[in-house]
Every structure is written in C-alpha cells, then in structure tokens.
C-alpha cells in the first residue's frame with residue numbers, strides 16, 4: 001500500500017492505546033499542525049485512525065502580560081518598594097517609591113488601583129501604608145502565579161475568577177479551540193503491519209509542472225472537501241457598499257438611471273440652483289466644508305442669470321424674490337457637496353446629458369459631506385440615495401407610492417411622513433421608519449416636489465418630485481444597528497464585516 005508521506009508519518013506516530021493530540025503529533029513530527037490535521041482527516045476517511053474532538057479554551061498572555069512576567073506586576077513592585085522603605089510601619093510618600101518600583105506613566109495608576117483592590121495597603125493623601133501581610137511577594141499573589149502557569153501551559157485547575165480578572169486587566173486572552181485526540185484503529189494497525197510505502201504527492205499544479213510535462217507522471221494529493229479547515233478571511237465587499245449596490249439594483253429595477261458628478265462642486269450647483277438664499281444658515285461656514293481651490297470657471301452663463309433672477313425677483317407674475325444679496329463669486333466658490341441634489345441640478349438643467357424630455361427617472365447613491373457633530377446618528381460624511389422623477393403630472397401620492405415600493409424591497413413597510421420645509425420643494429416631507437430594536441421613529445430621508453423657482457430657471461416645465469435618503473439609516477432599519485459608527489469607519493466590528501450578508 002502507498003500513502004502520502006505526512007499520512008504515513010502520522011500513522012506511524014499514532015498509537016492504538018494512547019490518545020495523542022494533533023498538537024503532540026505535530027510537535028513530534030516537526031510538521032505544521034494544519035498539515036497534520038489534514039492528514040488525520042484523510043486517515044479517518046480511510047478508517048485508519050479514530051479522532052475524538054473536544055472544545056477547549058486556549059489561554060494566551062498578551063504582550064502586557066508577558067512583560068509583567070519579566071518586571072513583576074506593577075502593584076507587587078510597589079509593595080516591594082514600599083516594604084523596603086518601611087511602609088509596613090508608617091506610611092511613605094508615594095513620590096519616594098515610584099522610582100524604586102520602576103513605575104511611571106499608566107503603570108502608576110495600575111499599581112495603585114490593584115494594590116488597593118488586593119488589600120495590600122491603603123493610599124491616603126499621596127502616601128502608601130502597607131497592610132500587615134502585604135509583603136509576601138509574588139509567590140503568594142494568585143494573579144502573578146496564574147500568569148506563570150499560563151506561560152508554562154499549565155492551565156488545568158486555575159481559578160476562573162483569577163483568569164477573569166487577568167482577562168479584564170488585558171493581560172490574558174481566551175479563545176475557543178478544538179482539541180483532536182487521535183488513536184490508531186484495528187484497520188490502521190493491520191495496514192501498518194502489511195507495510196506502507198510513502199509517496200510524494202503534489203498539492204498544486206504549477207506552471208513548471210505544466211511546461212515540463214511532469215504533471216502527467218506525478219501523483220496528486222487527494223482533496224477532502226469535507227475536511228475541517230481554518231477560516232480564510234479574504235477581501236470582502238463592505239456591508240455599506242453591498243447595500244449601496246442593492247439599492248442601485250432596486251432603483252434600476254424601478255426604471256431609474258444613474259447620475260454621476262463631482263464630490264467637490266460649485267455652490268451654484270449645490271445651493272443656488274436650489275433656490276437656497278445665499279445668506280441661508282446652511283450656507284455658512286458652520287455647515288459647509290469650503291475648499292481652498294480656485295472658483296469654478298465653467299458655469300452655464302444663461303442658467304446663472306436665470307437663477308440670479310429667481311433669487312432677486314422670484315418667478316411668475318406674483319413671485320417675489322429673497323431681496324437678499326446674490327453674489328456671483330459666492331456661487332462659483334467650491335465646497336464639498338452637502339447633498340447630491342447638486343447632481344440632480346446638473347442633470348435637470350440639461351448640463352450633464354443634454355435636455356431631458358419627460359418622463360425621466362434618475363438616481364445616485366453617493367457620498368455627501370456635512371460639518372456635523374459626530375454622534376450615534378450623525379457622521380461628517382454619509383451616503384445619500386438621491387433620486388427624482390420628472391413627469392407631466394405628479395402628486396404627493398406618487399412620492400409616497402415610490403417610497404413604499406422602494407422600502408418594501410428591504411422589508412420596511414411602516415413608513416411615516418411628516419410635513420417639512422425645504423427652500424426648494426413645496427410640499428416637502430420628511431420620511432421616518434421605526435427602528436427594529438429600539439422602536440424609535442428615526443428620520444430616514446427628506447423629499448418633496450420642486451418649486452417653480454427651481455424648475456423654471458432650469459428650463460423644466462413639468463413636475464419633478466425628488467428626495468435624498470440616508471443609506472446608513474436604511475442599514476440601521478435593516479439590521480438594527482443603533483450606532484452609525486457600527487457600519488462606518490474604524491470602529492466597525494470585523495466579525496460583522498466578515499460575516500454579514502446583505503439580502504433584500
């Protein structure tokens with residue numbers, strides 16, 4: 001009989017009477033435990049070995065835990081220095097002890113709080129007084145002893161309370177592992193007695209094997225697709241990106257086309273076209289990320305004139321403008337867009353893809369930037385689901401129907417609408433959904449029907465309904481996240497990013 005080398009080695013190292021763990025076998029053979037595990041599974045399939053699996057807790061010292069094994073726990077160093085300075089008789093000034101104990105920085109606090117917790121002494125107005133039995137040294141300190149035991153791999157019988165404490169001090173890490181114990185079966189013994197020859201097998205086809213023609217004579221390792229294997233965490237699309245792509249699919253399915261355009265844009269597109277007066281509070285430096293770049297030179301002159309007119313004098317016979325200042329330089333200044341409605345303006349004006357005839361539907365799922373204060377529901381940047389429908393006759397019912405259809409695709413069926421004010425839409429509605437965990441109503445978007453003062457300068461003479469929805473809030477409703485920072489930025493939980501599947 002012939003077997004691959006590692007399998008044969010494992011078979012020979014295993015015993016019919018004594019269980020050997022995979023770790024022991026790997027140690028003995030000088031092989032990688034992963035390779036030994038694989039060989040063990042293959043031998044199990046052949047019936048040559050039996051495996052018993054138990055779950056076990058693996059304890060490892062953190063870098064800080066290791067360090068204290070060398071230097072001593074900070075509180076014990078303090079006790080030692082204090083004992084030497086006579087603090088078992090009378091309290092000693094802390095300042096005199098720190099140097100002797102080799103303590104500075106965060107270790108001072110660690111030493112003081114643990115000294116008090118363990119009852120080794122008292123700290124009063126900057127002086128340390130030791131308790132009577134404090135100075136017995138590291139041998140009598142359960143935490144110091146446990147650190148040594150863990151380092152030596154002698155973890156049986158350790159007090160779970162002490163381990164909890166070391167873990168909460170960040171000196172110890174616990175993880176679950178599977179321990180596999182291997183024994184030789186009768187068939188394994190018989191096979192060994194019959195004599196087994198080692199074959200060298202090839203694990204993967206390489207370009208060299210192919211070009212040399214050697215591939216036709218080598219023996220390939222058999223794959224066991226059922227074997228347990230370590231998890232390989234490859235790259236994965238971020239949950240936000242996955243959801244953004246779902247949203248795009250849904251909107252394309254609803255007949256929308258995608259818009260694109262600049263993240264840094266002229267205030268003209270971001271605000272002026274939207275009939276936002278230039279002295280509107282949202283246009284001040286408080287909310288806006290102004291960019292120190294040259295003003296945008298290329299803006300459609302005729303459109304700019306019509307927009308300025310609307311701001312100054314209003315639109316229509318009884319229209320009245322803002323009578324507020326309107327300055328071209330201000331319109332040309334460049335900032336990070338605070339909403340993607342700037343894209344809607346570029347498209348509706350005909351500037352992006354030429355004049356559009358109704359009916360039209362457009363969307364974007366893109367980043368926007370606001371100078372907000374970070375909190376569980378606000379970030380300085382987030383993704384906005386922008387969209388608009390252009391048609392001859394549109395009403396609020398069309399708007400509500402579109403949202404109902406859209407959110408239904410994500411399992412959200414309890415939308416609520418609240419009348420709202422935007423300078424650019426009339427009527428306007430804020431959109432709310434109920435958080436699945438907290439049951440709170442959270443704002444998920446803003447919408448409305450564009451005013452004449454917006455559409456007329458753009459040259460649009462039918463109805464346009466539009467919205468901006470927050471992608472992150474949609475995620476909060478879908479998955480029950482309570483903090484937007486769970487899905488954005490560096491505080492994201494890696495397990496979540498690795499395991500979550502976005503469905504709709």
Ligand code: PHE
Pocket residue numbers: 338339340341422425446447448466467468469
């Ligand atoms: N721009 C709005 C916002 O960011 C959303 C919106 C877009 C509202 C279009 C109405 C029409 O909140």
